[in-house]
Amino acid sequence: MDERGSALLRGGVSATRATFLELFFDLAFVFALTRISQRLIDDVSTHGRDPFRESAQTVLLFLALWMVWTVAAWVTSRYEPEQAAIQFVVVASMFGSLVMAVAAPRAFSGRALTFALAYVVIQVGRPLFLTLALRGHPRRSVTARIMVWAGFGAVPWLVGALVPTAQEVLWTLALAWDYVGLALGWPLPGRGAARASGWAVAGEHLAERYQQFFLISLGETILIIGLTFSGAAYSADRALAFTLSFLTTVLLWRIYFHRAGHVLADAIREARRPGVLGESASWTHLLIVVGVLLTGVGYELVIVHPYGGAAPGWPVFVTGGPALFLAARARFEYEIFGRVSRTRVVGVVVLLALAPLGRLLSPVTVLGLSALVLAGIAAGDAWRARGRPAEEPASPL
Template sequence: MSRVSAETQPQEETEYRVSTLELFFDLVFVFTITQLTRKLADDTSPLGFGQVVIMLFVILWMYFGYVWLTNAVPPNTALRRVLLMAGMGGFLVIALAIPNAFEAAGPAFGIGYLIVNLVHSGLFISAGGPGSAAAMARLAPFNLGSAGLVMIGGFLPSTWRAVAWTAAVVLMIVSPYVNRRHGEFQIRSAHFVERHGLVVIVALGESIIAIGIGAAGLPLNLQLVVAALLGLALVYQMWWCYFGRDQDVRAEHSLLNMTRSERARAALSAFGWAHAPILLGIVVVAVGVKKTIGHATEHLYLSGALALGGGVAIFLAGQVYFRLRLRIGTVKWRVIGTVAALATVPIGLWLAIAQVTALVLVVGALLAVEEKERA
């Protein structure tokens, strides 16, 4: 087959399941989500939210980078496992630094992030195979440049730290478009989709934990039980939005039917840009649920009501882009659901449990309508 015809045909790659070591690696990501949720819960001001968004994007860029890494380089040798554990150690340092990353822990955050980048680039270039290794060699200077900004920023005063870390985020966003060779990365569709689905499960688990934290020390009465069950129902509906009707299977099939370069571009947009708001929305909802559980029959402050309604809206907006990019379902009702979720904010200012109920009804209605349309 000629080179031209090979590049225009879908590429079949050797598939393998997500390894237990990758799942172990994800345990540190659970901790980063927990720390980001704690950070936002402690400071729901616009400044606090902005800091969480910056840190989440910085962390996700390299976390997703490790998903791409293990998709191309299975951790099946002792050296690869040791290096993956070194990257895991870097992520642990980052997670520990999150609560005070814009204060005294800034240097630790920056150094941990540099370690994560060095391990990622070194292992990818040395073992990624001809196409992926070459593409990574071109991308590595951008990744290490952003890591340098994060590390240097960690030693700067908080305002300049925010500037440096924002510049790092901008560099991350533009790097795939400045270096247009990312289409050379090999994407194993089944492994790639499964790994991202697992990280969504991990993040949703944080919302369940938030219910328990919010209920800690409170008497187990009918009010608390109802509030907890409504919170659980909302998290379940978010799970259904992502996994219902085999959306993950359809995403895998969509990737499989693309050429290699199309698959890499779709992986970047649908599983990178779209999953950032999906995961941010889950974190924000966890904060809203945590603030609601103990005050179900009281009104919420604007920050708490925005966390609930805005978190669901951000999550659904990410879902809209995810579906559009992979062409795997209608988005009309999810767009409407995004707007309706934001419209519940005034309800929360009146009564917390009423807003959670309204969100359960909104998301339940959009899922029911989508189910009816597919029937």
């Protein structure tokens, strides 16, 4: 076995915390999320276009960026991030992600090829480089199969960028191909699959990376709140919407980290197969982040139009975003403790029931009611935990 290839793997002396380089890598996604959110706001606020079609395009772009980030998180949890070769992979992925973010606002018009090329270079180049760097190590069979899958997926990405009339269909198929590969372990004929759930990973590191991306998404909503309020004409109504938006973000943070968020690292570390819980948590955090992003879009719509005039679909963001967050947070709770709090289920139902009231109530009123629901859940969490020993993880996975 090649010793230089073995040196790339995480060992027992590897740091469990995320490195400064990984935090630096995340800065590209701070910018990327602002581009995605702004594009989504434009999709629902601009009249004369098809907002549903434009929103679907934006979701596709976000999922492509998430694919790049989540695979990078698995790479640095599986390989030694202090090795120069792995650092090169992280920096190169960061640059490609930044290019994708820059191209995202016009990815379905003048910058389609730029977005597709950046994505393909990351998805194909990353496993190709790792396969070469691992040399004779058995683990190179995993990176090689990922490279093969990414190579096939690159075709519809590039063709779609060059053929505008087929771009949406081809990019949807290409993204579905990539996500199927990730979910099934990139199976190849005669060689089976290599699902991430069976990988040896640094569990604490992987948990911290998911939590950091969640905090990035919260930070993006803070940017929306501040930039929107500072750019709009001041009024008491907008000040109220600004305050409620900040309060909602604080409640999202509080609900996420109440116990389950604090013990994710412990749960993965103690699991007999850390990869199983890590893989499940990756999908859960995707939904959590989407819920936060949708909620952030709702902030801008409400701050600009607190008492009317917002885009027709604004309740989808003001109540639907928190509802999706709570539903995903309930799944997260099950992953850690094997149970789901009834308050989260009730909260989802109440938030969804508030959406039809958008025709009767003002946006700022609905935002206030959404914040009230979240506050009730946070208060219920605090009440149940009062005077009781901290619950230990008992993951059914």
